[in-house]
Amino acid sequence: MPFECCVCGFKDTTDESGLRKAQRRLPLVPRPDVLLLTFQTAYNWVCLFCEIKNQTMIDEIKKKNNNFTPEEVFDHVENGRVELAKLVMLQLASRRQLYVARTHIDPLTQNNLLHVVSRLGYWRLGRWILQHQLQPNERASFANRLNRANHTPLSIACTRDNRDDMVLLFCKAGGNPNYIVEDSTCLMRACCSGQDMWCAFLFAVLTVPPIKDVLDDVHT
Numbered sequence: 038m039p040f041e042c043c044v045c046g047f048k049d050t051t052d053e054s055g056l057r058k059a060q061r062r063l064p065l066v067p068r069p070d071v072l073l074l075t076f077q078t079a080y081n082w083v084c085l086f087c088e089i090k091n092q093t094m095i096d097e098i099k100k101k102n103n104n105f106t107p108e109e110v111f112d113h114v115e116n117g118r119v120e121l122a123k124l125v126m127l128q129l130a131s132r133r134q135l136y137v138a139r140t141h142i143d144p145l146t147q148n149n150l151l152h153v154v155s156r157l158g159y160w161r162l163g164r165w166i167l168q169h170q171l172q173p174n175e176r177a178s179f180a181n182r183l184n185r186a187n188h189t190p191l192s193i194a195c196t197r198d199n200r201d202d203m204v205l206l207f208c209k210a211g212g213n214p215n216y217i218v219e220d221s222t223c224l225m226r227a228c229c230s231g232q233d234m235w236c237a238f239l240f241a242v243l244t245v246p247p248i249k250d251v252l253d254d255v256h257t
């Protein structure tokens with residue numbers, strides 16, 4: 038099966054033998070950590086052309102802004118700019134050793150970034166935060182943090198329709214499915230939303246020993 042660039046769809050089976058080096062798009066390279074270009078598919082590859090274009094955009098943003106703030110990260114996530122949120126998180130981590138997911142909460146709601154990601158359903162970003170912003174031994178504690186309404190990221194995921202992927206992510210991170218908020222456990226919330234897959238999954242989690250942390254084994 039040919040691989041293709043997730044931005045422009047360029048296939049790695051294309052014959053580029055007649056082209057000069059500067060005109061070539063191959064080989065495809067792994068999708069960069071921050072991809073500001075609009076992607077069409079979930080493939081994990083980009084062509085050289087798109088990679089350069091993406092890097093130019095990143096460099097311009099970095100040059101323009103010398104003072105990234107944690108508040109910007111929350112603002113980007115709330116407004117669906119998840120790749121920009123990652124870029125700012127990476128900049129804050131490298132320039133100031135500041136890990137926003139670890140150190141910041143929204144002052145009004147007391148949401149940490151995982152609460153926000155859970156509410157908005159950004160599964161990829163949630164996994165990225167768990168992997169890149171938190172140490173393995175911190176993940177459970179952040180997946181079980183309470184916001185002002187006493188919700189955890191997992192209890193929020195269980196309250197939403199069709200987000201069994203989020204439920205699985207936070208369970209793997211060590212979120213407690215037995216946690217009770219407003220008289221409902223996570224399983225009860227999943228049942229109320231009528232999502233069979235969640236119920237089966239959460240029931241399995243409740244009846245077996247805790248799932249080992251497998252986040253680091255996931256590569257997609």
Ligand SMILES: [Zn+2]
Pocket residue numbers: 042043044045046047083084085086087088
């Ligand atoms: Zn491309």
